[in-house]
Amino acid sequence: MRLLTHNMLSSNIKGVTNGFPLRIEAEKVVEKVVEMNADFLKKMFEKIDWKAFADASRAMGYAELPEEADSSMLESDEFLQRYHHALLELHLEEGALICPETGRRFPVNKGIPNMLLHEDEV
Amino acid sequence: MASSMLPPRTAQIRLVSSHKEVYEPDDDSFALVDALLADRSNLLEHRPALCMEIGCGSGYVITSLALMLEQEGLDAFYIATDINPYALSVTHQTLEAHGVHAELINTNIAQGLENRLSGLVDVIVVNPPYVPTPEDEVGAEGITSSWAGGENGRSVIDRILPVADHLLSEKGWLYLVTLTANNPSEICLLMREKGYASRIVIQRSTEEESLHIIKFWRDFETKEDEEKKKAMADKSASTGIMEYLLGQLPQLPFWRSSDSNNY
Numbered sequence: 001m002r003l004l005t006h007n008m009l010s011s012n013i014k015g016v017t018n019g020f021p022l023r024i025e026a027e028k029v030v031e032k033v034v035e036m037n038a039d040f041l042k043k044m045f046e047k048i049d050w051k052a053f054a055d056a057s058r059a060m061g062y063a064e065l066p067e068e069a070d071s072s073m074l075e076s077d078e079f080l081q082r083y084h085h086a087l088l089e090l091h092l093e094e095g096a097l098i099c100p101e102t103g104r105r106f107p108v109n110k111g112i113p114n115m116l117l118h119e120d121e122v
Numbered sequence: 123m124a125s126s127m128l129p130p131r132t133a134q135i136r137l138v139s140s141h142k143e144v145y146e147p148d149d150d151s152f153a154l155v156d157a158l159l160a161d162r163s164n165l166l167e168h169r170p171a172l173c174m175e176i177g178c179g180s181g182y183v184i185t186s187l188a189l190m191l192e193q194e195g196l197d198a199f200y201i202a203t204d205i206n207p208y209a210l211s212v213t214h215q216t217l218e219a220h221g222v223h224a225e226l227i228n229t230n231i232a233q234g235l236e237n238r239l240s241g242l243v244d245v246i247v248v249n250p251p252y253v254p255t256p257e258d259e260v261g262a263e264g265i266t267s268s269w270a271g272g273e274n275g276r277s278v279i280d281r282i283l284p285v286a287d288h289l290l291s292e293k294g295w296l297y298l299v300t301l302t303a304n305n306p307s308e309i310c311l312l313m314r315e316k317g318y319a320s321r322i323v324i325q326r327s328t329e330e331e332s333l334h335i336i337k338f339w340r341d342f343e344t345k346e347d348e349e350k351k352k353a354m355a356d357k358s359a360s361t362g363i364m365e366y367l368l369g370q371l372p373q374l375p376f377w378r379s380s381d382s383n384n385y
């Protein structure tokens with residue numbers, strides 16, 4: 001699971017009002033190099049919750065993202081590189097996503113998060 | 123572009139992984155990929171940034187879509203979901219065997235994605251469980267959930283439609299496999315009420331079933347017409363003549379307001 005996906009996931013257990021962002025518990029992180037696509041990064045910049053993204057990146061062991069970001073930073077190649085690396089090249093292979101409100105664990109195995117809810121959670 | 127001269131790439135059956143609990147590519151899967159191929163030049167022009175498959179099974183369809191777009195240099199982000207955990211392992215292997223990537227999520231339709239992914243997806247492809255079955259078989263463990271569709275085969279489809287509407291971007295497209303027993307014209311009407319035009323991309327009859335692959339897209343005139351039609355409460359006679367090609371009905375001129383022609 002890449003961090004862009006993490007930024008799109010939230011806990012929607014019945015009764016949970018603020019299920020975003022899910023806290024990352026990382027057991028195994030892998031890096032896979034992919035080509036950078038600046039247009040895509042710029043487009044996604046508006047959709048991403050940066051604070052959640054920077055925190056998630058730190059939980060994955062990559063602390064090179066600024067706490068805050070605004071669109072003028074997209075002009076910098078160095079910024080784009082880091083943003084690209086954290087968003088698309090880091091994969092959570094093993095670990096869990098934790099609901100911020102209830103502490104419920106959504107396990108991640110072989111890179112696949114299990115977001116299925118139990119019957120009493122829907 | 124030199125690559126355009128090559129035949130379009132799709133997943134190769136010998137590289138598609140399998141598991142006894144996972145749906146293998148069948149006529150419906152092939153028809154869906156053929157529909158994407160038939161609409162390929164539109165897709166290339168559409169330049170989707172985010173593509174999604176709901177119910178990816180073996181991964182045959184999402185892998186084919188990724189190969190097709192990547193071949194022409196389109197670099198999109200792919201997400202695939204399935205309720206069956208084995209399906210995601212198999213999809214993972216199928217993607218890897220073809221050298222493409224999609225983000226995989228084990229979930230019910232798109233649970234967990236609905237809040238944050240809303241309005242972001244440019245293309246959704248779905249080959250849902252569409253076989254009419256007793257309601258209690260829907261969502262059962264393993265392979266049964268790949269085909270069991272409940273009453274008229276509509277149980278899962280009818281839950282997917284509002285989710286797709288919610289996730290699709292303004293320019294988003296949905297490609298959906300349906301069976302005649304699912305009453306595709308009624309599905310088109312349901313979507314028309316949400317403001318979507320539709321067209322059949324592929325219609326195919328096999329010995330057992332007749333499949334339609336329907337494409338839906340937001341049509342702002344359709345939406346306005348729907349709203350006006352609701353206002354004219356006593357008129358409901360149009361249902362019978364609409365049939366499938368709802369998006370292509372000529373617009374009645376007096377329904378058109380001056381700024382409704384933007385799309």
Ligand SMILES: C[S@@+](CC[C@H](N)C(=O)[O-])C[C@H]1O[C@@H](n2cnc3c(N)ncnc32)[C@H](O)[C@@H]1O
Nearest residue numbers: 145151177178179204205206230231249267268
């Ligand atoms: C007819 S199979 C299609 C598989 C594959 N897309 C293909 O075309 O070969 C339907 C798939 O949808 C999955 N499915 C059924 N109900 C689902 C649900 N509620 N949410 C997500 N996936 C579901 C099944 O596990 C199965 O893999």
